[in-house]
Amino acid sequence: MSLVSELPARFDPFPLYRELREDSPVLFDAAQGVWHLFRYDDVQRALSEHAVFSSRMRGGREPDQDHLFASSLISTDPPRHRQLRSLVSEAFTPRAVAALEPRISEIVEELLDRVGATGSMDLIDDFAYPLPVIVIAELMGIPAEDRDRFKRWSDTVVSQVRDYEDSPGRTAAQQEMAEYFFAMIERRRRDPGEDLISRLLAAQVDGEHLSVMELLGFCALLLVAGNETTTNLLGNAVLTFAEWPGTIDRLRAESGALPSAIEEVLRFRSPVQSMFRVTTQDTVVGGTAIPAGSRLAAWIGSANRDGRQFPDPDAFTLERHPNRHLAFGQGIHFCLGAPLARLEARVALSALLARLPGLSLAPGAPLERIDSTIIFGPRQLPVHWQPA
Numbered sequence: 001m002s003l004v005s006e007l008p009a010r011f012d013p014f015p016l017y018r019e020l021r022e023d024s025p026v027l028f029d030a031a032q033g034v035w036h037l038f039r040y041d042d043v044q045r046a047l048s049e050h051a052v053f054s055s056r057m058r059g060g061r062e063p064d065q066d067h068l069f070a071s072s073l074i075s076t077d078p079p080r081h082r083q084l085r086s087l088v089s090e091a092f093t094p095r096a097v098a099a100l101e102p103r104i105s106e107i108v109e110e111l112l113d114r115v116g117a118t119g120s121m122d123l124i125d126d127f128a129y130p131l132p133v134i135v136i137a138e139l140m141g142i143p144a145e146d147r148d149r150f151k152r153w154s155d156t157v158v159s160q161v162r163d164y165e166d167s168p169g170r171t172a173a174q175q176e177m178a179e180y181f182f183a184m185i186e187r188r189r190r191d192p193g194e195d196l197i198s199r200l201l202a203a204q205v206d207g208e209h210l211s212v213m214e215l216l217g218f219c220a221l222l223l224v225a226g227n228e229t230t231t232n233l234l235g236n237a238v239l240t241f242a243e244w245p246g247t248i249d250r251l252r253a254e255s256g257a258l259p260s261a262i263e264e265v266l267r268f269r270s271p272v273q274s275m276f277r278v279t280t281q282d283t284v285v286g287g288t289a290i291p292a293g294s295r296l297a298a299w300i301g302s303a304n305r306d307g308r309q310f311p312d313p314d315a316f317t318l319e320r321h322p323n324r325h326l327a328f329g330q331g332i333h334f335c336l337g338a339p340l341a342r343l344e345a346r347v348a349l350s351a352l353l354a355r356l357p358g359l360s361l362a363p364g365a366p367l368e369r370i371d372s373t374i375i376f377g378p379r380q381l382p383v384h385w386q387p388a
Contacts, residue, residue, distance in 0.1 A: 017302035026288040043303035048331035053277035119387040128234035136226030141195025154224040181219040232271035232377030267325035273301035356385035
């Protein structure tokens, strides 16, 4: 059975996840040479035990310096990971993120002003995509005219990943990104500003500045992670709210329920479905021996529907407490941008519910998921409402 050929094609992969959790919780895909983990406890362990399950690319060897993400946070282990994370963490502290709320609200209102009187839009193209792209571009000091290029690059990077290796399209996108950010870094080196790239240029680790590859890795990761997760969180949220009767009305009546609703969306339809690791030593997972140097996919989307951890896992409920989902990862690689994604979702969804009465899915619109084994969400999401 080849999971990489079947799971990404399904808009609803969760029945297959359930089957695999019961029958093949630790499964080796010989066609791709990848081990797959589906149960909550196993996925949590793979994401947490960095000494056994390494994030280093290329099988735990030295990073491939031609790969744009090889020197980024997601592809390094301690102690370097701890050093790199400390440099950028100040930009995502609760205080720093909270300071972004007024600007995020402005962007949300501007986007809704464009469509409010029309009574319909594609939620992804008209709202969920531009919001996080604008936010991350402004943080990085990227000109407005380059935002569409940003989206094209990030979409290409997270798609076409069924072979767990580089594809020509993704390699070309990474090359274009590298060239763009290298030029941007050189401009900031000559003329620094208040943006995140300028601050990273000035930062030091143990008295040394970041290498060019580390700077490029930071830029690429911030671009991709900064918009893909939030775009799909918003799309998955509106889709789920609309599918479960009474949810939209309740959220309008109980504004305090929205944070719990967002957490349940993160569990129910996780924007990130899988993360990759490499074993550094022989280990045993779920009673199955896995050799050192093995490539491994930890299926977050399956873990978050595991009935051993979540009662009635296939039900969307606002009363789910506790909700220990793994949507933002676990351990040292817990998503640095999680507070920003949650803030963007809260501000955006509050405005959608308040300004678009009768919000619902357009009848008969086909649902297709984006082409990725990593990211999960609708490619388009036509919605309509009663214009004022």
